Amino acid sequence: MKDQLLAIIPEFTEIADESLRDKCISAFTDAMQIAGRTAAELAEMPFTLLISPCSVSFVDHTRRVTHTALAIADTLAEDWQGEDAMDFDRDILLATALLHDVGKILEYEREPGGNWRKSESGKLLRHPVSGAGICMKWGLPDQVVHGVMYHSHEGDGVRATTEAIIVNHADFLNFEPLKLKYG
Numbered sequence: 001m002k003d004q005l006l007a008i009i010p011e012f013t014e015i016a017d018e019s020l021r022d023k024c025i026s027a028f029t030d031a032m033q034i035a036g037r038t039a040a041e042l043a044e045m046p047f048t049l050l051i052s053p054c055s056v057s058f059v060d061h062t063r064r065v066t067h068t069a070l071a072i073a074d075t076l077a078e079d080w081q082g083e084d085a086m087d088f089d090r091d092i093l094l095a096t097a098l099l100h101d102v103g104k105i106l107e108y109e110r111e112p113g114g115n116w117r118k119s120e121s122g123k124l125l126r127h128p129v130s131g132a133g134i135c136m137k138w139g140l141p142d143q144v145v146h147g148v149m150y151h152s153h154e155g156d157g158v159r160a161t162t163e164a165i166i167v168n169h170a171d172f173l174n175f176e177p178l179k180l181k182y183g
């Protein structure tokens with residue numbers, strides 16, 4: 001399953017710290033196993049149910065948010081040299097971006113007809129909550145759990161790291177314009 005995951009989301013290999021990388025992959029593949037979801041299905045699953053039909057897959061969204069987060073971070077690092085407030089940890093940022101929506105694997109399920117809908121679990125636990133739970137289960141650092149737990153509206157007013165703020169904005173940059181046009 002690890003090889004399947006890396007084939008569709010190769011950005012996991014960019015995490016430099018081997019232990020952190022392994023924990024991220026374990027958390028992601030664990031969510032896949034719990035939901036009984038293959039890599040191929042993740043490439044078909046929409047990243048949101050708020051835009052229908054949604055042409056962007058969960059896999060493409062996860063990769064694009066990661067790319068956007070890194071681009072934002074690189075720009076901040078170049079423009080704010082010497083400003084501690086803008087410091088970020090690249091590995092923590094990568095882990096947070098790659099795992100920010102991992103809970104959606106549990107939040108969504110396929111209807112018998114093939115469409116996607118909220119699972120029974122997802123009706124009670126939105127993906128930031130289930131995603132944070134999976135991250136804690138696999139021993140991800142608190143900074144990553146924080147970023148996953150608070151990447152969406154749950155985090156308004158409580159985001160406490162630069163990495164979490166970057167991922168929040170990278171996520172909404174990859175959602176709001178689509179919602180405006182197609183939602």
Ligand SMILES: [Fe+2]
Nearest residue numbers: 065100101171
């Ligand atoms: Fe997202």
